[in-house]
Amino acid sequence: MRTLATLRGRGRDETAGVPADNGIDVEIVDPRQAPEPSGWPKFRKLAAVAPMWDYRLLRIESWLSRNPPVLAVMREGGRVLGACVVMLCSPVRGQVFGPRPATHRPGLSPCWAEVYLPWFSGHSAVVFRRQLDGAQRRELLRLFERRLAEYVGLGLLGVVYRAMPADIAEAVAGPGRPVREIDPTTVLDNRFDSVDDWLASLRPQVRTTVREALDLPDSLDVTTAAGREDLDAAELASLLNEHRARQDARAWRSGQRARIAGLHLDTRSPVPTAYLAELLRSPNVVTRTYRDPSGRLVAFHTMFDTAGGVAMPYWAALPRGRGGVPRLYVDGYVHAVRHLIDSGRPELTAGRTLLDLKAGLGFTTRTLLSVAVPRPVMGR
The missing domain is CATH 3.40.630.30 (Gcn5-related N-acetyltransferase (GNAT))
Structure with a gap:
């Protein structure tokens, strides 16, 4: 895959949802109003096989959640390379982000984004094709952050990547991006x-x-x-x-x-x-x-x-x-x-609670980390 470095400095189109000249882009869709992204069924079979990545379930979740998720789809030349589930969260209890038209004015209400699977928190809300290396994942995630900042608007305070496996957290981490280890998920190897x-x-x-x-x-x-x-x-x-x-x-x-x-x-x-x-x-x-x-x-x-x-x-x-x-x-x-x-x-995973009880049943743990990315360093 070509490096994304050439996208920097090319102007607003690099995160506007319109593919850049080299065909690399991040599409952010609201499941409440947008049709299933092209190539999504094929990508699901390769890298997002868990049920909650089903677009029908994402649509129901988005309509009924207090902090509705959107789906960020990373592409090169139309081929899906990776994806994130992103909750848009308001500090005002009861405020819910409604569906946005394709052309909307940047939002001014303060909010933050969480890359997180709230009902399946022991597993990553970021998935990639296997062949992508750490550097390629890092570049795609930085492009995702720039695209998200444009999509949400000026009110976006930052993004938190919650409960990430070590390889994804490493791709997200960097200067001004604090990393915290949280309770691990439990795993029984077969x-x-x-x-x-x-x-x-x-x-x-x-x-x-x-x-x-x-x-x-x-x-x-x-x-x-x-x-x-x-x-x-x-x-x-x-x-x-x-x-x-x-x-x-x-x-x-x-x-x-x-x-x-x-x-x-x-x-x-x-x-x-x-x-x-x-x-x-x-x-x-x-x-x-x-x-x-x-x-x-x-x-x-x-x-x-x-x-x-x-x-x-x-x-x-x-x-x-x-x-x-x-x-x-x-x-x-x-x-x-x-x-x-x-x-x-190959394995059985059983969530992030009752660690001592599960250890008695033979489970080990897998490290999970959360990374906070304030608005000033998003995309850098």
Whole structure:
């Protein structure tokens, strides 16, 4: 790929969404109003295989999020090289950025941008084709920042790259760009021949706990399938958001909110029913539900199954005082490990919380970093 250095100093067109002379450009689209970018389905198969990169899901997320995301698509000669999901965040609670016409006056309201997957924070919101090296990625990200500054307008305070893997953070970092290590994501490498092989690798006390937890009540109805259309998404979304609210409340009480989430300001929205309904119907999303004899949902978890690995983005359960089953989450992890081994995927990722518990189950950690880029250094 040609270097992007020749773009500097060529005038306003280099970030205006019109390809420069050498064909390198960054297109920023608002999923609420723009059609799916050309070449996006092909790029998704190569580099953005997780379900949340599906343009239909991005459109739903953008309409229903408090801080709606846009999609930045990096191209050379029309070929997609990389992409970012970018939330546009307002310091005024309740203010939402509406769809912008193609020609708009630069915005004056203060805001900032976050390159972030708020409902899948252990994974990068920046993806590239594999063949791009670090220097090429750096140049594309600098061009993205210049394009974003023009798209948002004068009110843009800067951009924060949240929860980035080390290679992406290295491409973003530079003078005037502070980098902070945040809580890592958890990873289990697939080095096992069977679930028994995995169990044998655990400490004896943990192994005993796991086996005891697998003795589920006979009255519990457990159903697992991919692409499920039999679910009431409102029921699952209610349990999920309630579960997350309890986690947040515990974190605030313990004074660890910023450490656990890696954020001083939580820009996430509750997971909407419409988003969850579309997500659970995806063929590479496996959902496992647990119901009591009355049919009430006691717990559920989801897995994303892709060639790059299995991920567990969502787990939610009723508290014990309201009919929840103790240590039911252990069954969820065992099921995920079984799926990992049976499918032959290289790894299982399971989010950024409960690190000690997951370490006992054999998980290691992968470093994540956040990089803040104030407006004066954007694009430099």
